[in-house]
Amino acid sequence: MSVRIISREDVQKHLSMGACIDLLRPAMVSLARGETLQLPRQILKMDAGHMFGVMPGAMGGTAEFGAKIISVYPENFAKGLQSHQGPVVLFDPETGAMVAMLHAGEITGIRTAAASAVATDALARKNASRLAVLGYGEQAEAHVKAMKEVRDITSVTVWGRSAERCRAFADNIQKHTGIECLPHDSVKSAVRDADIICTTTSAYEPVLMGEDVAPGTHLNVVGSSHAGPAEIDNSLVAKAEFFADHTPFVLAQGAEFLRAKEAGLVDDSHILAEIGEVLDGKHPGRTSDTEITIYKSLGHVVQDLASGWYLYTKSKEQGFGTEAAF
Template identity: 60%
Template sequence: MRVIDREEVARRLTYELCIPIVREAMIAFSTGETRQLLRSIIPLADGRMFGLMPGALGEHAPFGAKVISVFPENFAKGRQSHQGLVVLFEPENGAPVCVVHAGEVTAIRTAAASAVATDALARPDARRLALLGYGEQAATHARAISKVRPLEAITVWGRSAERAQAFAAAMSAELGVPVTAAPDAKAAVAEADIVCTVSAAKEPILYGAWLKPGTHVNVVGSSYAGPVEVDNDLVAGSRFIADSREGVLAQGAEFLAAKAAGLIDDAHVVAEIGQVLAGQVEGRQSAAQITVYKSLGHVVQDLASAWALYKETESR
């Protein structure tokens, strides 16, 4: 049994490797090549969760599951909020062959998926990124988005001005791009071409009225029905793309809130990102259109990323 720990994942699962892997995984997902169930989530005390995500990369392909805990308060203590394992099984004999650090895979592949969506949906001339949130996903999203657009400026907002400023200083030094902490969320997104909501917010922190025409938004922080990061007007007024139609219809909090308000119906999910990537459905239709990518995260992304690390190790 091969074990790939956090340090090895962080070192080897680069964005240059992961972005194309996630891109192909989402095309395979939307064309029906992969197999997976909706995630099972057990709520725990104090907003914590325990989740199980099983899936297969195809009928005669690797399969496995991600078993993960989510403890949102961990970031403030210097730990990952997502902790767990990705367990891989080989397709020939059904044997378990590898265990991979799920927290680090999740951090990287989630941002890689947003980068894939941004590359497909954001305007080609997008240069300014806004991050609502300053945790681990904010950092990984800044790194990943910079791989698909030549960023000229990044703004960040979070509820702690001190932490937002520390994040800005660290990321500016790392990326060589000016990163500034905004006094509020409205100011953070005022000039943004790309916005990523990567928070633990339970109520909207981003409003559609704040965005300039042509903005692309990655809605990432809420991964189950309940907490919402953006308001109903943004959902209803956007071209709304999902990572999984089935997943968003069942667990996409922002979509479900706008639907409950009577503003949209299920047809408002115009496509899965895999359909856009495969050329089956048009993504952005005009320079002024607001596009939204709702990310729930799917185990085929984890399995494909983890399997690539395993196979590279085996081939040495």
């Protein structure tokens, strides 16, 4: 038996943001319809904020299946390393054989932002053009690229705890996109005029408050992927139209929602729909230009499997990747 190894460089080269967005739309619809199979992610919380997670799933009972096995070291970005490291492992649905191992960190970096772009396209106002990003790590950069795919972004503002790194991020974005990007020394000023806000921080306590967000804004809440850390406060959860990537997972691990629920401000019905239900026409999504909409992203294995199987199929057609005996 041989296994195809697809490196970080191959993922970067062959999984464009636009292609990933197109892959995730049907994947999220399948998830919302209950066509996919998955277990809740298993997370080991270790010292120093490190985590080790396993995310198993299948695209259907007779479809491709596999798992993402990944470590999360948030401080790695400052060292020039990815925060998410490990493989996405794919299995052939006909034989059950392992057929591929792909660079999970790079897939995660692309598909997380692509999922936010899918949600933004479904929920943000059509004329939304001003983007605010909280955080300056790899997901912050990926989210700028992703938002450009679904809206005509004319300006970007960014906030982060380190003024120096915030300025460097802004300079890099402006250099590589041609879009004006301005660093801010407060969250309030960074989001004041935003149409779209992406929170991509590692904050444990909320950095964005309900009073800071203007009517009509769409938010992608991305940084916290398990119960505990929360990027936005309870009042913002309560006053927004709240959408999930996958409702059962948000009810179990969506920190911002769980905090607002514990405070008695919302109940489970506050999750209006999964984004796949909006895409599938089962829920209208945004119904006015003044609503604040939130997409809570925890990340889901169907996103990794859809991206991974696309790359595996493409690698066989185009000859990239390395075959290894197993």
